Amino acid sequence: MMTTGEQTLRTYFLDAFRQVTRRSDTPEIHVAFYPFAGLNHTIRIRKQRIYARVSDLMRDAPPAAQRAIAFILVAKLFRRRVNSEHQAVYRQYAYQPQVVRASELARRARGRKELTGAAGEHYDLDAIFARLNRRYFANALQKPALGWSRRRTKRILGHHDRAHEAIVISRSLDTPETPEFLVEFVLYHEMLHIKHRARTINGRRVHHHAAFRSDERRFARYEEASAWLDRLAER
Ligand SMILES: [Zn+2]
Structure with missing residues (x-):
């Protein structure tokens, strides 16, 4: 089951897919917040389905930052150049002291289990x-x-x-x-x-x-x- 937050996040990925690939037929896109050890995200494609995992640290991130990471990941998946505006929005979010701190804490708490x-x-x-x-x-x-x-x-x-x-x-x-x-x-x-x-x-x-x-x-x-x-x- 997708949470409301994940459903919203998914609409960003759909937008990103349409704009990056310029295709109208949208594939199945699975999106989830995931407890990575740090501010990490992954995206992969398997059997025409796209699976994206976004750090759960971004659950409460501003919509613009969530949208930006969706565009960055989709561009990377299709080996396209990352739009500099999205890059800037994401960096501005990720380099905030409280975000860096939260990421560091997650790394300590979760990484040790490895x-x-x-x-x-x-x-x-x-x-x-x-x-x-x-x-x-x-x-x-x-x-x-x-x-x-x-x-x-x-x-x-x-x-x-x-x-x-x-x-x-x-x-x-x-x-x-x-x-x-x-x-x-x-x-x-x-x-x-x-x-x-x-x-x-x-x-x-x-x-x-x-x-x-x-x-x-x-x-x-x-x-x-x-x-x-x-x-x-x-x-
Ligand atoms: Zn050494």
Whole structure:
């Protein structure tokens, strides 16, 4: 069942379809507000039917902004140029501080669910975190959400997500062939991202600045772990 809000939104998509494609025969269009983790929207076409999902953060958005996102999505679906006026209306809405804030909150609350648990098949990130925190940070680091990535990513071994206060470690490291000090080192690197904020140097955001690198070298088996990572990268 479509809500009144969704029915109104659907009329914008129908308008957009007619204007963007200049076709009079309108296809079936399914429109729904959807609880994405942030101000995201999707559109796709399957068997002549169009399915659009608009962030539920836009439920109470002004009609002009809802209309604008309908035109933007339909233009993208048919690979047409996005009308600059619609672009401007949407941006004006999306860049308002309260909208940015609501989007950030939704990302925190909903995005975290994407994480898998800290206990892997071979290594437990909670235990390793506690050990590293004690040894290198005098237990001063706030514990983030810890988890293994869903996919066995080879190129990216670790990631610190400041919006969610989460650290994700590549599942490719959760194997008996991976020595424990390597998992420790990858996690230690991500923990340093909690300790050190990025710095702006010559107008660029620098994450691995000198203070970060110097801390990184404090890791007990730094040389060995770095050499191992270099070998992994070459493969
Ligand atoms: Zn890094």
